[in-house]
Amino acid sequence: MPVNGKQLAAMMDGTLIAPCSTKAQTQELIDAAKKYGFYSVIGVPCFYPMLVEGVRGTGIVVGSGCGGIMVPTEIKVLFAKDDLRVGCTECDMVMNLPAFKSGLYDEVVRDIRAVKDAMGDHVLKCIIETPLLSDDEIRKACELVIEGGADYVKTAVGRDGPATVHHIEVMAEAVKGRIKMKASGGIRELEKVDRMIELGVSRFGVSFGSGIKLIEAANQR
Amino acid sequence: MLDATQIGSCCTKDDMEKLIALAHEHHFFSVIGPRCFVPLLAAGVRGSDTIAGSGCCTDTGCEPGYLKAHAALDSLRLGAGEIDMVMNLHYFKSGMYQEVVEDIRAVKEAVGDHVLKCIIEVPLLDDGEIKTAAELVVEGGADFVKTATGTIPQPTTVHQVELIAKAVRGRAQIKAAGGIRTLQTVEEMIGLGVTRFGVSVGSALKIMEAADAR
Numbered sequence A: 001m002p003v004n005g006k007q008l009a010a011m012m013d014g015t016l017i018a019p020c021s022t023k024a025q026t027q028e029l030i031d032a033a034k035k036y037g038f039y040s041v042i043g044v045p046c047f048y049p050m051l052v053e054g055v056r057g058t059g060i061v062v063g064s065g066c067g068g069i070m071v072p073t074e075i076k077v078l079f080a081k082d083d084l085r086v087g088c089t090e091c092d093m094v095m096n097l098p099a100f101k102s103g104l105y106d107e108v109v110r111d112i113r114a115v116k117d118a119m120g121d122h123v124l125k126c127i128i129e130t131p132l133l134s135d136d137e138i139r140k141a142c143e144l145v146i147e148g149g150a151d152y153v154k155t156a157v158g159r160d161g162p163a164t165v166h167h168i169e170v171m172a173e174a175v176k177g178r179i180k181m182k183a184s185g186g187i188r189e190l191e192k193v194d195r196m197i198e199l200g201v202s203r204f205g206v207s208f209g210s211g212i213k214l215i216e217a218a219n220q221r
Numbered sequence B: 001m002l003d004a005t006q007i008g009s010c011c012t013k014d015d016m017e018k019l020i021a022l023a024h025e026h027h028f029f030s031v032i033g034p035r036c037f038v039p040l041l042a043a044g045v046r047g048s049d050t051i052a053g054s055g056c057c058t059d060t061g062c063e064p065g066y067l068k069a070h071a072a073l074d075s076l077r078l079g080a081g082e083i084d085m086v087m088n089l090h091y092f093k094s095g096m097y098q099e100v101v102e103d104i105r106a107v108k109e110a111v112g113d114h115v116l117k118c119i120i121e122v123p124l125l126d127d128g129e130i131k132t133a134a135e136l137v138v139e140g141g142a143d144f145v146k147t148a149t150g151t152i153p154q155p156t157t158v159h160q161v162e163l164i165a166k167a168v169r170g171r172a173q174i175k176a177a178g179g180i181r182t183l184q185t186v187e188e189m190i191g192l193g194v195t196r197f198g199v200s201v202g203s204a205l206k207i208m209e210a211a212d213a214r
Helices: A005-009 A023-036 A045-055 A073-085 A097-101 A105-119 A135-148 A165-175 A190-198 A208-219 B013-026 B035-045 B065-077 B089-093 B097-111 B127-140 B158-168 B183-191 B201-213
Strands: A012-015 A040-042 A061-065 A090-094 A123-127 A152-154 A180-184 A201-207 B002-005 B030-032 B051-055 B082-086 B115-119 B144-146 B173-177 B194-200
Touching: A005 A208, A012 A023, A012 A180, A012 A208, A023 A040, A023 A045, A023 A208, A040 A045, A045 A061, A045 A073, A045 B089, A061 A073, A073 A090, A073 A105, A073 B065, A090 A105, A097 A105, A097 A135, A097 B035, A105 A123, A105 A135, A135 A152, A135 A165, A152 A201, A165 A180, A165 A190, A190 A201, A190 A208, A201 A208, B002 B013, B002 B173, B002 B201, B013 B030, B013 B035, B013 B201, B030 B035, B035 B051, B035 B065, B051 B065, B065 B082, B065 B097, B082 B097, B089 B097, B089 B127, B097 B115, B097 B127, B127 B144, B127 B158, B144 B194, B158 B173, B158 B183, B183 B194, B183 B201, B194 B201
Parallel strands: A012 A040, A012 A201, A040 A061, A061 A090, A090 A123, A123 A152, A152 A180, A180 A201, B002 B030, B002 B194, B030 B051, B051 B082, B082 B115, B115 B144, B144 B173, B173 B194
Antiparallel strands: none
């Protein structure tokens, strides 16, 4: 049975990371999260304290990012620790793509493990940026993310193109249930969401405006 | 005058080696790659007249100032000689100008005498915002106002550089970056007072060849 809006919202990281996102829009994210019951809210780091304060007592999680694609491990760890300190309880990181594309796989694993060590029992999602990877690279990246100890393998940051159903198929086949999957990056149609859930995706990252449309569409069927 | 740049998500260690070789050949002012390769770049250009530059935040400057400052210090420790940062666009677009200035100041205080360039991301600003942003960068104490990250498809224009030049009136240097591809653009911008260019290394070689061929 396909998900309804409430069930979808409970799988959703409502995201607001547009380059010009403002304090006022961050407040809109908080309001939407409360209204629809998002699993979490993810904004930009300078507004984490505001997000933490805004959802306090609701059970909604504040997620964080820890520093972009090309950042050295030590800085990712520092950022992740600081995010926990200000009240975020989950973290999304990006696999070190330059290292991955250079074949420096030990470095990729070390990077993820260091951030996971900093997060402890808190959930760590690791983005592999599927739009920039071949199918073989997706399989390899999934293995490295599992080895690094992340809790989720996540598709994309959303800037390099959309995550496709095919990407999820390749990931699902590679991970075989050993790690959870988060889909993000250009997910705009309910059919795509349904198909990804069938393949085992348990979390979606969607800009919160698009997220609301998906939730409403799920409610209307 | 050139910060030869190669910071695509997928650029590799091999790309860095090539960038270093080109720096030795062409004597770029600096080389800038992904921050995870700062040690490699710094070691590669040591002893030459080229330095390694480094960013200290993501493309929208969204981190709190103390984290940018920390990242900047870490890059300097790893051998970078200059730091490029992005103004906090979220604060700026929220009208939180005092926070914008404090953010820049925090990084400048951390880097001390090392050069700090602050990107205002002109493709996302209107003319009035460009003037305000340039003013805030001067107030924050950065050494350069820099136009753009290059991640937004629209290029930096001569008009935008002119606005910055009028706003800063020599109180900061200007670095032009983002879609600068022709010698004519470069010359017009130099005429307006630009003293540094950030150009991806492939385009930079073409512009240099054009300058040599005239």
